[in-house]
Structure formats: structure tokens, C-alpha cells
Amino acid sequence: MKILLIGEYSRLHNSLKEGLQALGHEVLLVASGDNFKKYDVDYSLHSAFVSDFWFIQRVKNGIFKITTIDLEKIERAIRFYSFILKQKEFDHVQFINSDAIESYPFLSRILYKKLFKTIKSRSLLICGDETPVVDYLLQQKMKYSILSPYFEEKSLEKQLQFTLKYRTKSYRKTFDSLYKNCTSFITSDLDYKIPMEAMGYHSHFIPNPINTDTIEYKPLVIEDKIIIFLGINNRSAVKKGSHFFEKAVEIITEKYPNQVEIIVTRSIPYKQYIGAYNKAHILLDQVYSYDQGYNALEAMAKGKVVFTGAENEFMKQYYLTEKVAINALPNVKSLVEELSFLIENPEELKAISKRARAFVEQEHNYSKIAEKYLEVWSQISNKN
Structure with a gap:
């Protein structure tokens, strides 16, 4: 199979890519690198023009202050559009979440729709912030969650904007579009599996893939401190x-x-x-x-x-x-x-x-986990 992975926030997609490649599949990872983390990607959406030059940054900041328009988000959308124009056919595409290209939601929907025309097998991975997850956490039914600080002190809302944005109309519309157009949904751990099930969404639970072939285990040696x-x-x-x-x-x-x-x-x-x-x-x-x-x-x-x-x-x-x-x-x-x-x-x-x-x-063996992904992707739909 030729597989397209979009988005990266923790190296999960990189590890999955390695597992899929070990099984003989061709994989392309498209992402921004997630800001300062600088994860490896095959095709970068990093807003290099806007972000990497101080004089352009000053212009960007000025425009944002006056209009609230984020030029970095626009540049990432342009870079993704350029990728779509160059891309060859893929057998499957997986989005790491509904904001996989980290752009404005309305631009994401336009670009996703264009991608849907050529790739019919699609999956959405729930491994972090997402609309149904945030909806459930806001109900405060779990003994604690990543939104616990917000419940205790509403002034923290600005610091939690990257999570709370998924409850807004535009991000919700983008999630609904992916839910409608993806053939499978996958959760990576219980922090997402529990909320998704509670909100009535069926998803396949597949643990995070870890490449234990390249990660060396060293027994703990305590010599001094x-x-x-x-x-x-x-x-x-x-x-x-x-x-x-x-x-x-x-x-x-x-x-x-x-x-x-x-x-x-x-x-x-x-x-x-x-x-x-x-x-x-x-x-x-x-x-x-x-x-x-x-x-x-x-x-x-x-x-x-x-x-x-x-x-x-x-x-x-x-x-x-x-x-x-x-x-x-x-x-x-x-x-x-x-x-x-x-x-x-x-x-x-x-x-x-x-x-x-x-x-x-x-x-969490990466190749065994990759096999589980392939099994889910081969199914027609998990929404029925």
C-alpha cells in the first residue's frame, strides 16, 4: 500500500510509519514538525517564510494585532495545497486529528475536500485534543482531566486555548466533516477512548506504536544520586x-x-x-x-x-x-x-x-501495532 500520514504532535506518526515500512508499505508523512519540537517529516508544512525571518515576523505580528489574521496558518495551508498539486495516488490517508495541517478550519475543510477526491480510504486518529473529547471533558464526569485547571480557575482559558478551540463552531464543523468522510476512527489510549465512547462515537482502540528496535533499554544503574x-x-x-x-x-x-x-x-x-x-x-x-x-x-x-x-x-x-x-x-x-x-x-x-x-x-511493538492499523483500514466503515 501507499499510505499518506498527515500531522505529527508526538512522534506517533513517525513510529507508525516505521512499523508500516517494516511491513513493506510505502509511507509519506506530511506535517509542520510541531513548532519547536521539530519532528522529522517527509514533506514540511512549517511556515518557514513567515516564522524564520525576524523582519517578516514583525510584519506578521503587526497584521495579527490589527486584524487577528495569522499568516502562519495561511502559509501552512498554501504549503499543503502545493503538496496536493504534486501528490501521486495514495491507497489510504490518515489524519492525526481534525486540525492536522494546523491552519484555519475553513481552509482545512477546503483542502481536505480536495484530497478526498483522490483518496477514498481515510481514517481519523484521536490521540489528543478533539471536539467530542473536549465536549465530554467539559461535562466534568471524569475525576480529573486536562481541563481540571480550567474548572478550578476560569482565568486559565487563554492558556488552554489549544484545547478549548475544538468546541468552537468552525472547529466543530471541521471535525463533523472528517467524521462524515472518514471510513474509520482510531483512539490511541484510554484518555480518548473513554470520552469518545461516552459521546457515542465508535472507534477502534489501537495503542501507541513504539519502535523498540531502535530504542535501547539500559538497566538502571544508581551510582551516586x-x-x-x-x-x-x-x-x-x-x-x-x-x-x-x-x-x-x-x-x-x-x-x-x-x-x-x-x-x-x-x-x-x-x-x-x-x-x-x-x-x-x-x-x-x-x-x-x-x-x-x-x-x-x-x-x-x-x-x-x-x-x-x-x-x-x-x-x-x-x-x-x-x-x-x-x-x-x-x-x-x-x-x-x-x-x-x-x-x-x-x-x-x-x-x-x-x-x-x-x-x-x-x-506497543511498532510493527504489531502497524498490522492492527492495516486491519482497521481494510474495513469498509466502522460507523454502521
Whole structure:
């Protein structure tokens, strides 16, 4: 098959691409690289003209201030249109979400419609913010979610705009268009599976693909200090609950001044981020999730002990009886207690590290996951 993957926010599509290629398929990944993260792509939608020259940036900022028109979104649409004009036939296209090309919704709909004329087999992946997911989270039926900070303090709405935008009329119309025109829908973890099902949408649950062939597992060796890593993405820090981790590591530093080393980074490119946490024993990911996202799983594959979503629902989904990650709660006291236990019981760190790698190999192997995608894509429709 010749497969087109559109959009990339976590390296999920890159890993899926590698799995599909291992099975002998031809794959093309089209995306912007997701801002500062700079993920690898085959055809870039990055708004280089508008973003990479300071004098053009000043013009862009001036136009946005006066008219609220975002030239970066327009440039990405132009680049995608240029790609469509050059593209050859594909057997299947998958969108990473309804805002896969990161443009204005009305432009996305026009461009998607043009793409639909040549590609009949289409899938929409729900692996992050999406209209039905946000609709459900706004009902506050989950004990916590990425919108919990918003419920507690409405002034955070601006900081959560990348999530809340999916409830607006224009983004909702774009999702509805994809729902109507895609033949299959896929959720990547329980944080999306639960809301989609609750909102009445049928989707296939396929765990995140992780390329364990290229990710080396290194058994934890604790020679002197236990190294704790916190990588903060300024744009998503609120919905990941990063401030809980920041407060927790402050307390841990005071409590164990000679036993721990803390590494904190902010909004650095993906490859630099990976390099920064390689020597860590513990990685602090997020507190508002039920399941692991791509970054957490990749760290687990390396043998890191990750504080992330590992709720009871997750344990039941995979029939687990022992921890493969630490269920991080939005509670500083809980985080400090979990960290303290691991610092005082380093053998438990090593045990979780081994189980984490084994879990990823068993449940997230990239080629096995790619096979599941192919199976779903081969079905006519999952909406009936």
C-alpha cells in the first residue's frame, strides 16, 4: 500500500510509519514538525517564510494585532495545497486529528475536500485534543482531566486555548466533516477512548506504536544520586499539571539534598529533549491522564520510571498486577510520597524499569501495532 500520514504532535506518526515500512508499505508523512519540537517529516508544512525571518515576523505580528489574521496558518495551508498539486495516488490517508495541517478550519475543510477526491480510504486518529473529547471533558464526569485547571480557575482559558478551540463552531464543523468522510476512527489510549465512547462515537482502540528496535533499554544503574527529569512544554504545562511536579521536586530537593539530582528543561526540540533525559532514572510526565502518551511510553521503553497516567482503568485494560509506571496524581503530597518511596527503595526503581520495558515490548511493538492499523483500514466503515 501507499499510505499518506498527515500531522505529527508526538512522534506517533513517525513510529507508525516505521512499523508500516517494516511491513513493506510505502509511507509519506506530511506535517509542520510541531513548532519547536521539530519532528522529522517527509514533506514540511512549517511556515518557514513567515516564522524564520525576524523582519517578516514583525510584519506578521503587526497584521495579527490589527486584524487577528495569522499568516502562519495561511502559509501552512498554501504549503499543503502545493503538496496536493504534486501528490501521486495514495491507497489510504490518515489524519492525526481534525486540525492536522494546523491552519484555519475553513481552509482545512477546503483542502481536505480536495484530497478526498483522490483518496477514498481515510481514517481519523484521536490521540489528543478533539471536539467530542473536549465536549465530554467539559461535562466534568471524569475525576480529573486536562481541563481540571480550567474548572478550578476560569482565568486559565487563554492558556488552554489549544484545547478549548475544538468546541468552537468552525472547529466543530471541521471535525463533523472528517467524521462524515472518514471510513474509520482510531483512539490511541484510554484518555480518548473513554470520552469518545461516552459521546457515542465508535472507534477502534489501537495503542501507541513504539519502535523498540531502535530504542535501547539500559538497566538502571544508581551510582551516586537518583536523577529526576522534568521536561516542561510551556504551551501545554497547565494541562499536564507541570506545576505539581515543580512543587514536588522543590520539596524532594530539600528532603534529600545529597541523594537526588534534578534536571528541568523548558520547550526544547524533541531530539534535545531525548538527550536531556537519557541519564535520568525518573521522568515526570503528566498528572491529568489515565493512560500513557507517546513520550511516556518511549521513556518507559528506555527503562525510565515514569510518573504519568496509570490509573485502575489502565491496569484493567492490560490485565496488569504490578506497576509498570507510577500513577501521577494532581496532588503534591501524593507525588512527594511516591518519589520518597522510590528514593528510599532504589531496588523498586530497578524492578519497575524492567517491567516498563517488557510492557512496551508486549503491548506497543511498532510493527504489531502497524498490522492492527492495516486491519482497521481494510474495513469498509466502522460507523454502521
